[in-house]
Amino acid sequence: MAKGTNDAQLLVQSLRKAYAATPTSLKIIDLYVVYAVATALIQVAYMAMVGSFPFNSFLSGVLSCVGTAVLAVCLRIQVNKDNKEFKDLPPERAFADFVLCNLVLHLVIMNFLG
Amino acid sequence: MAKPLVLHLLLLLICGSALLSSGSVIHPISDAHRSAATEFFVPAADGSFGSLEETYEALRTFQILGLDRSSAKFEGTCKTVSEKLSSPTTTKDLYHALKITAILGCRTESIEFDGITSRLQTAVKDASSLLELYYSLGGLLTVKEQGKDVILSDADGTFQAIKALSQSDGRWRYDKDSTGSSAFAAGIALEALASVVSLAGSDIDQSKIAVVRKDITKLFDRIKHYDDGTLYFDEKNVDPDQYKGPLATSASITSGVTAFAAVSSEKLNIGGEKILGLAKFFLSIGIPGTAKDFFYQINSLASLENNRISIPLVLSLPATVLSLTAKDQLKVEVTTVFGSHAPSLAVSLLKVLTPDSKEVTSFEKKELEYDPENRIHFLDLSPLKIDVGKYSLIFKVSVNDPEGADLYATGDQIIVTAFLTGFIKVDKAEIAVSDSDAASESVQKLDLSKESLISLSANHLQKLRLSLQLTTPLGHSFKPHQMVVKFRHESKVEHLFVPETSSRQYKLVLNFLGLVEKFYYLSGRYEIELAVGDAVMENSILRSIGSIELDLPEAPEKAAKPPAQPVDPLSRFGPKEEISHIFRAPEKRPPQGLSLGFMGLTILPLLAFLIGLLRIGVNFKGFPTSAAPATFAILFHGGIGAVLLLYVLFWLKLDLFTTLKALGFLGVFLLFVGHRTLSYLASTSAKQKTA
Numbered sequence: 001m002a003k004g005t006n007d008a009q010l011l012v013q014s015l016r017k018a019y020a021a022t023p024t025s026l027k028i029i030d031l032y033v034v035y036a037v038a039t040a041l042i043q044v045a046y047m048a049m050v051g052s053f054p055f056n057s058f059l060s061g062v063l064s065c066v067g068t069a070v071l072a073v074c075l076r077i078q079v080n081k082d083n084k085e086f087k088d089l090p091p092e093r094a095f096a097d098f099v100l101c102n103l104v105l106h107l108v109i110m111n112f113l114g
Numbered sequence: 115m116a117k118p119l120v121l122h123l124l125l126l127l128i129c130g131s132a133l134l135s136s137g138s139v140i141h142p143i144s145d146a147h148r149s150a151a152t153e154f155f156v157p158a159a160d161g162s163f164g165s166l167e168e169t170y171e172a173l174r175t176f177q178i179l180g181l182d183r184s185s186a187k188f189e190g191t192c193k194t195v196s197e198k199l200s201s202p203t204t205t206k207d208l209y210h211a212l213k214i215t216a217i218l219g220c221r222t223e224s225i226e227f228d229g230i231t232s233r234l235q236t237a238v239k240d241a242s243s244l245l246e247l248y249y250s251l252g253g254l255l256t257v258k259e260q261g262k263d264v265i266l267s268d269a270d271g272t273f274q275a276i277k278a279l280s281q282s283d284g285r286w287r288y289d290k291d292s293t294g295s296s297a298f299a300a301g302i303a304l305e306a307l308a309s310v311v312s313l314a315g316s317d318i319d320q321s322k323i324a325v326v327r328k329d330i331t332k333l334f335d336r337i338k339h340y341d342d343g344t345l346y347f348d349e350k351n352v353d354p355d356q357y358k359g360p361l362a363t364s365a366s367i368t369s370g371v372t373a374f375a376a377v378s379s380e381k382l383n384i385g386g387e388k389i390l391g392l393a394k395f396f397l398s399i400g401i402p403g404t405a406k407d408f409f410y411q412i413n414s415l416a417s418l419e420n421n422r423i424s425i426p427l428v429l430s431l432p433a434t435v436l437s438l439t440a441k442d443q444l445k446v447e448v449t450t451v452f453g454s455h456a457p458s459l460a461v462s463l464l465k466v467l468t469p470d471s472k473e474v475t476s477f478e479k480k481e482l483e484y485d486p487e488n489r490i491h492f493l494d495l496s497p498l499k500i501d502v503g504k505y506s507l508i509f510k511v512s513v514n515d516p517e518g519a520d521l522y523a524t525g526d527q528i529i530v531t532a533f534l535t536g537f538i539k540v541d542k543a544e545i546a547v548s549d550s551d552a553a554s555e556s557v558q559k560l561d562l563s564k565e566s567l568i569s570l571s572a573n574h575l576q577k578l579r580l581s582l583q584l585t586t587p588l589g590h591s592f593k594p595h596q597m598v599v600k601f602r603h604e605s606k607v608e609h610l611f612v613p614e615t616s617s618r619q620y621k622l623v624l625n626f627l628g629l630v631e632k633f634y635y636l637s638g639r640y641e642i643e644l645a646v647g648d649a650v651m652e653n654s655i656l657r658s659i660g661s662i663e664l665d666l667p668e669a670p671e672k673a674a675k676p677p678a679q680p681v682d683p684l685s686r687f688g689p690k691e692e693i694s695h696i697f698r699a700p701e702k703r704p705p706q707g708l709s710l711g712f713m714g715l716t717i718l719p720l721l722a723f724l725i726g727l728l729r730i731g732v733n734f735k736g737f738p739t740s741a742a743p744a745t746f747a748i749l750f751h752g753g754i755g756a757v758l759l760l761y762v763l764f765w766l767k768l769d770l771f772t773t774l775k776a777l778g779f780l781g782v783f784l785l786f787v788g789h790r791t792l793s794y795l796a797s798t799s800a801k802q803k804t805a
Contacts (some may be wrong), residue, residue: 029728035723039716050704092792092799099788103320103757107777110761113771 029076033069040065060112067105071098140397141430142453143415148179150401162191166198166717170210171409173217178416183218194219199225205237209249212256227262238272243289244279251309258313260493269314273322276306284333297347300333301366308373325377330371331383343525344398345391357716365410368392372421386424386523393418393426393451415451424523427456431530436495436585438502438536438653444481444493448511457522458514461491464527467506474500500587502536502650535650536587543582547572550627560659568660574626574667580613581621591618594648601640606679609633634676635669743794750791753784759762
């Protein structure tokens with residue numbers, strides 16, 4: 001079993017090293033995604049504790065987190081230089097899309113929040 | 115052979131029942147009529163009552179009833195009437211104007227009677243219709259009665275002209291051209307003929323008058339009758355405009371016939387009973403409903419009062435309810451139709467009949483005594499020993515003077531309904547509660563004359579017995595119209611029972627065992643009320659006897675519920691019951707602390723994010739440094755911040771429309787600025803790449 005844990009540790013370390021190589025901008029985006037998901041999880045835990053009233057507020061909160069995470073993931077895909085599909089797309093343009101979509105998402109969310 | 119006999123018997127029965135059936139109550143004209151007349155005929159400010167005809171009718175009614183005609187108002191009438199007489203008017207107006215002058219006794223100096231007479235005489239000559247002749251002849255007669263000298267030039271010709279319009283059945287036509295004849299016209303024609311005879315200078319041929327007498331007899335063959343001996347004339351309603359109705363037709367014929375009888379030397383062949391029948395018809399109207407009907411009634415009765423055929427005498431009872439307790443006397447009045455006194459008469463009570471037309475055998479024919487002071491015939495009832503009840507009294511009136519018997523019409527048998535009331539004794543009133551095996555009874559005597567109330571108690575296994583006897587003043591057993599015993603529970607549920615009668619006693623037996631369901635299983639205090647009533651009972655009973663405590667078993671589940679008691683109808687305007695609204699219970703909210711705690715917890719990831727950013731080594735190196743792009747960059751970030759602020763405001767207080775409006779402006783601005791910034795950044799990074 002010591003081998004098992006050793007292997008796991010080795011795996012984690014290699015992952016860390018690989019991850020350290022990613023560009024900063026992508027790391028920022030990853031952190032943002034983690035932040036959004038963590039907020040969503042906290043909201044779900046709250047709902048689990050006190051019940052789903054008012055349901056619309058819960059949905060809007062969770063969906064805003066999830067939505068913005070999704071958009072961030074899309075941005076990451078588009079900005080990643082290693083991604084051959086989006087080679088010709090300037091990252092600023094992707095960022096502009098990200099901002100616009102977020103703004104629309106948050107308008108809808110604010111309306112649904114109640 | 116049998117058939118004609120049967121028919122005869124039938125006819126006899128019909129006639130007999132017609133004679134013996136009781137009729138409407140008839141009273142002679144009294145002060146009630148006079149006061150009604152003053153209410154009906156109300157003159158306008160100038161003293162007229164509407165048209166000239168209506169004024170004449172009103173004044174004639176006042177004259178007959180003896181009402182005041184001398185008021186100052188009528189001076190104006192005199193003036194209007196005399197103006198009418200001077201100006202050219204119709205014959206009808208002339209006739210009415212002359213009549214009014216005669217009734218009011220107006221000053222006649224200013225009236226030119228010669229001119230009027232000549233106008234009327236021309237009218238008589240040129241008359242083409244019956245009404246023209248009637249009015250002109252009537253006018254001439256009135257002028258003659260004023261004292262002027264009037265002679266009808268061609269009396270025979272006029273008589274012939276009127277007679278020519280007669281029909282074979284005794285009726286008259288209105289003029290030569292009309293085909294329909296009417297009885298109303300007959301009355302008018304007879305009155306016109308009487309005027310001709312009065313106005314004639316030389317006597318009219320008696321044979322002509324005899325022919326008219328025959329016509330009158332034929333006319334009276336058409337008379338109709340009601341069951342109680344009332345007679346009247348009527349016609350078929352062929353033409354609604356021409357139809358006058360029974361009152362007008364009878365009135366017209368009465369006036370005509372009495373006028374003609376006055377001028378005919380020989381007596382008319384009309385029986386006294388016909389005159390009496392007509393008088394009864396007019397009197398049975400009572401007080402008429404319209405002014406015209408009033409005039410017809412009063413005018414006809416006036417002509418009957420002093421007619422030459424026979425004067426009708428009317429028998430009436432001032433009181434038809436006589437009390438045996440008060441020892442009332444049977445009082446009878448016999449007067450003319452206007453209530454003036456009759457000649458010396460003998461009134462006898464022939465028979466007394468019970469409501470089922472059986473004769474009271476203990477009664478023999480009695481003659482009533484006469485009280486000359488009050489002009490009343492009376493009879494003491496107590497020695498007659500007639501019991502309480504409703505009776506038909508049959509009277510006969512006969513004139514004492516044998517010569518006078520022809521002058522007056524008294525009728526054959528006169529039937530009047532009377533009530534004899536008395537005090538009914540209640541005997542042997544008892545109420546008792548007994549066990550079902552009738553072993554023991556607790557009897558209590560009821561004394562209905564005292565105010566005492568009894569109180570009993572019973573359970574559902576017992577019986578209640580209520581019995582009493584009712585006796586008339588003469589000692590016979592009495593059967594009232596109504597005897598009801600009512601049991602009323604405290605909750606106002608009522609039950610009614612009718613005692614049964616047997617020989618002399620009324621008995622009510624209630625077996626509570628059988629009545630448990632009827633009483634809706636309601637135990638408690640029941641009030642007992644007794645009601646005994648009858649038309650001839652002077653001491654009808656409606657009172658509470660007492661109360662009974664009833665103990666009934668419990669109601670089974672399926673028992674009928676007692677009926678809902680009527681609610682006071684005004685209570686629905688009172689305050690209604692309070693409505694307690696049930697609102698949606700608000701959702702259980704978590705405690706405030708918990709919610710705030712979690713809000714704090716949500717902020718944590720944000721802090722973690724910011725710390726993480728710092729750890730990664732985020733920097734602002736890419737921020738443009740030169741002026742214009744920097745402004746744009748700042749504006750870009752500022753724009754995004756403004757939009758987010760707008761969203762916060764939207765959540766807090768704005769509505770969607772305002773937000774969208776603001777968002778529109780901001781969005782356009784942001785697009786522009788963003789485009790500038792990002793394109794600058796893109797160009798910079800492109801330069802970096804190539805460089």
